[in-house]
Amino acid sequence: VMEFKIFEWLAARWAFRHRDEFDVIQVCELPFFVHNFKQMERKRLNDRPSAIARPPADMSPNAPPPSQGLRRTCRLLPIVIRLTAPDFHDPVGGVSQADAAIASGDTMRKIRASTRPDCHDIPNGVDVHLFSPKAHPPSSNQSRYRLRHRIDPSAFVITLVGRFQTVKNHDLLIRAVRRAGQKVPGIVLLLAGSGPLRESIERKADDLIQAGQVRFLGEVKHGDLPEIYHAANVNVISSDYESFCFAVLEGMASGLPHVVTATDWVPWLIGGKKVDERSVGEYASGVTEVPGGFVVPVGDEVALAAALVQLSKDPEKQRAMGAWAEQRAARDFSWDASAGKLMAIYEQLKSMATA
DSSP states (O other), X not given: OHHHXXXXXXXXXXXXXXXXXXXXXXXXXXXXXXXXXXXXXXXXXXXXXXXXXXXOTTOOTTSOOOGGGSOSOOOSOOEEEEOSOTTOOOTTOHHHHXXXXXXXXXXXXXXXXXXXTTXXXXXXXXXXXXXXXXXXXXHHHHHHHHHHTTOOTTOEEXXXXXXXXXXXXXXXXXXXXXXXXXXXXXXXXXXXXXXXXXXHHHHHTHHHHHTTOEEEEEXXXXXXXXXXXXXXXXXXXXXXXXXXXXXXXXXXXXXXXXXXXXXTTXXXXXXXXXXXXXXXXXXXXXXXXXXXXXXXXXXOHHHXXXXXXXXXXXXXXXXXXXXXXXXXXXXXXXXXXXXXXXXXXXXXXXXXHHO
């Protein structure tokens, strides 16, 4: 912790010395940086910050934050802090001192409910041009990849991209594939990624590996991920918890239908409801169909297998769900869409700083 404090203090001092070179500073989870920078600012101005106009504490987490959520007392250089997890370490109150806070997914919801009711929802973005099926014709790309990896062209291919760690629950997917394979003989699971649990999962999947139904691809370069997605029929998330899942965005941009567990915002990404105390009951049992795929309860091997079997038997549904997902990714989660939302905040902060 001390090393981080020193780093953030040095970074804040450098940024303050070079403040005239910037319009806005954005940091990612550096509350000590914000605190130190604001201290330097107050010392120079010999002034105290004014009160903050904030929306009421009972504001709905889904409501867009009003403009008064931006601090109106910017004297020098506005600071935006991005938060990727709700359990950040902030004993100095740097998050509250920032001129704007941004987050996405479950992190945004929790931060709005606690530290910053005015936290802005800036979703993670995906390079839709890299993953778009239009950039990589799915028929030829799928054939090449399957030929190279000796996968039958008619196989029902599932993909999961993610680290082998407990929260991803690869074991659940292995068991579901084993169960689904009894009804879908041509099933093949592609697992891309590395992590501490890989060897353990390989041992549990040994029978499926021997049968050619599970392939461990190891760590895959980002630029090589599109061909894996395009070789698949469905993208799966079997996690016990996800705040906001990049692998779903990549799969959506690749035009794939999804089968996901009911973890926080992931069902919402594919057209379902966000998982909270009001909606969790809707995903409590069975398979729920949404525009971009299916949602199953967390940890439910039977439901996950059933969703895979159902999707494998309906190529038209695969295409329709995949097309919906691709359109949503391009509309709401492209880099351009995320950058536009960020720029709107930057411009408003700049105007307040010079007002």
